[in-house]
Amino acid sequence: MNNITFFSLVKREVARFSKVAIQTIFAPLISTGLYLIIFSYSFQNREVAGYGIPYIDFIVPGLIMMSLIQNSFANTSSSLIGAKYNGIIIDFLLAPFSYIELTLGFMIGGMVRGMVVGSVTYLVATFFYGGAVAHPLLALFFAFLVSSIFSLFGIVAGLWAEKFDHVSIFSNFFITPLTFLSGVFYSVKGLPGIWSEVSLFNPVFYMVDAVRFAFVGQSDITPVFSALIIGSLALLLLVVVTYLFKIGYKVKS
């Protein structure tokens, strides 16, 4: 791996979203801030069954995950579809990037944005709850893993998409439903009948649950199993995306 080549791509990806920070960093905070205001006010006296903690403490890790997921995905998917739209995708093809450098370069750009928005969401959330994190290093570890997964997923979407509309198919029909049904706002254990088992097929559930464990020390399932699922998914996507760059999926004719 050529360090200068690789870090130039990372730098480009970070600089790209930093130049439009109002749209990429601050706008997502508004929606998360509204969730925090509404839920902290509406359910201030409510506790989550089986957890014995205030509702706001329960949803903060999920909301942070939601910001992280949406922004990691948005960064890589919009960067690639934008590059295809502007024609500058050829800059990445003509330059001597290895396929893994392209994968990691775009991925880290998405991770940085996800982590920045996630961190600022956490800072805002501290105004609504104490700000305690039971296992801070574990929280960071899971946040890195989750942001890498959705950055990689965003690369797949950006490569596949032929227009901006196509990217919204991914976010509206996959990411948003999977995130909202992952237990951000409720405990999956408390779901009636088969629905708690169905939730186990939702990969985002493991991400939210693992991060919740890192924050409050409790989770619906064991965090080791969640880590295995998340780690495997990250590895699989890393291989898939590197392969897509190798074959020039939808970018080479």
Added chain:
Amino acid sequence: MSTAIEIRDINKSYGNLQALDDINLDIEKGEFFGLLGPNGAGKSTLIGILGGLVHKDSGKITVLGNDIISDYRKTKKSLGIVPQEITFDPYFTVRETLEMHSGYFGIKDNSEKIDELLAALSLTDKADIGPRQLSGGMKRRLLIAKALVHDPEIIVLDEPTAGVDVELRNSLWDYVINLNKQGKTIILTTHYLEEAEALCDRIAIMNKGRIVKVDSKESLINSIDKKIIKIKFADAAHGLEEELVEIDFKLNDDRRQIEIETAKKDIDKILKKINALNLDIVDIDIESAKLEDVFIKLTNLGGDEHE
């Protein structure tokens, strides 16, 4: 002189369309090489394969001895390709774009080269503005700067002067000629045949996905047996129709200028016939064929005369 680019048996099709049909070509180091052909001839597809933008169906290309597939990182560093389509990254200024591209090619601090390119391409005063504020010609010059920022050994210019005004076109060519003199290999595709004729040492003419002719510029032009004799007379010339029977010619309305297109072997015969009329001649000019004549002839053949 050793080989800069070796192209062997390259084929590429898009569905039923054979975009490239068994292309074989050697381009020597230090050459100023022209790749000419009508739209759809396959020039950009060939350049796309060279740069890794297009998959080939079969065949092999080496750049400075390195295979474009197995040694693609080396070959990409050796190539500077100016694409035909104008593209730009709207997030970054001209200078930022060039700094970023230097980084892509593994160069950390490249400000000296960037300043040189900005000056050579008359973009110095635009260095700190975004590409949306550049005119079409300026955007094209930025593309050229991007391709040259890593000081490549081989420079491929795919229609580089489309939309660039004459003055800047000349300064661009001066810069490229200078690069060629420094030993850089230049490959040019252009619709301006006069440019190719003025600049290129050797030329390949493509048509319908095939290379129909590769030769030195002089040999190509000499391959067309065509001379145009232009004669100006002091007074209105009479008797030409009778004397030049079976010879095609154009006579001006005032009968003071004649233009005759002929083969080389007939020049002497024609001049003697005109001389026999005892006309008062004030000027004679004999023009040779141009690259354009070769181009028209070969591309009209539809690839029948390929090698």
